[in-house]
Amino acid sequence: MLTDERHQLIRDRLAAEGRVLAGELASRFGVSEDTVRRDLREMAKAGQCRRVYGGAVAAALFAAAPVSLRGSHAIEEKMRLARAAVTLLSSGQSLFIDGGTTNAAIARAIPRDLELTIATNSLSVASALSEHALVELIVLGGRFDRNLGTCVGADTLAAVAQLGADLFFLGSCGLDASRGVTAFDSAEAEVKRAMARNSAGIVIAVTNDKLATAAPYRVAGPEAIRHLVVEKTAPAVTLADFERQGAEIRFA
Amino acid sequence: MLTDERHQLIRDRLAAEGRVLAGELASRFGVSEDTVRRDLREMAKAGQCRRVYGGAVAAALFAAAPVSLRGSHAIEEKMRLARAAVTLLSSGQSLFIDGGTTNAAIARAIPRDLELTIATNSLSVASALSEHALVELIVLGGRFDRNLGTCVGADTLAAVAQLGADLFFLGSCGLDASRGVTAFDSAEAEVKRAMARNSAGIVIAVTNDKLATAAPYRVAGPEAIRHLVVEKTAPAVTLADFERQGAEIRFA
């Protein structure tokens, strides 16, 4: 039996009954339970079902699409960064989180037992947080830019202006010790600036490829960065520049 | 029995009766009372019920209702409704789409070659549309209600007030020929009313189980419905009542 066939049969069964049991599928297909579990894991990752202890249940039509981290190259690395970044959090804080795959990974990595207030203009961040029961989630609406995956424009700016946060997780397009944080898009930069203005501290998590690069639109100076989360392999000389300007470096 | 199934059954029972008893659930499910208590504790933590001595009662304002619709049996039916509903669309229109599983299905069914402007307060609708290149998507932000899957509250109302639409796809909680469209939640109803006010026409797509039912909060009178999309098996007598008040019936 082909892997793909199995997946199709599982999908059929999910559509018909709404749930499947790992053990039952294993004996039905004549494969080990491990194989079934692998199947279910993959399908869950693709958003085709939701994994539960003992089997899987049909994906809720209700739920938003899973955060697509596919297509981004450094998934592993970003998840590592995310795990390091969320150690900065504690219950009771309020956050701004903007767009980008790294921030989506961070949103996913936020422990479910933290009580937080989070405002975001990113659809994938919002989706990732939509089932965190203890998170008060505020969606910053506006015109949706599908290149960025975030809302931008006057409405978004107005929404940001009404809020304040302890920390701002800034998705950085370019990060340079002299020019600071920069973005590729004017509207995007404007929203980021507004969030920065209304936050007590800025957190940036970046992969090495963004370090020592710059984009046209300036968002925040290097001195505004409070926490910088980087890979272990980040060039020490660059980090020293940021550290000199007040950033606290944290390695993933 | 899966843990998740138990939770779902408890939610259903809470929605139907408003309260559950730990002992009763234990014997019904064939598990120990400790397990049921654990379930109730978790669900209470997730805001799905309120724990009381001896069992649990429904969380404030009927939070269980939308979640219990996740039952996957109706997915096929909703997709059929969705395919029928999108035939009402043509390029150039602007739409409001609110929450609910049926509207999520409609959003998914919208053809990619239509040029539309769509405003929604539903995260799942926004996600579904986030890759429709020709759709100008406007996210109506605000406080996210995870039971509804939509944004509600003052910010959302303000965002709606700035817009107008040709059609409003109204996700209906209850639909009755005399009381019209009704909702379970006050904040939800308020947003729906605002969208209705700013739309030229209202479209409602419902499965049979919603027909001839009503919820506490009134959204719009029956005469406000322009298009009503229903299953082929919908009771003719009920449909006639709507038709008499100006609705155009369309079968899936």
Place this chain on the structure above:
DNA sequence: CCGCTTCTTGCACAAACATGCAAAACATGC
């Protein structure tokens, strides 16, 4: 006050799980 029920907590055990590894089946390139 007391007796009763319900609840939480700690613990133990089994089932379900992820992970690493090796064998087999397959494709790819020289």
Place this chain on the structure above:
DNA sequence: GCATGTTTTGCATGTTTGTGCAAGAAGCGG
């Protein structure tokens, strides 16, 4: 053909999770 790499699978491994039981605390009613 043959070496090499990839994918799939099952198995052995520790680990995690769900469950029931027991003991003590807390709520409830007399």
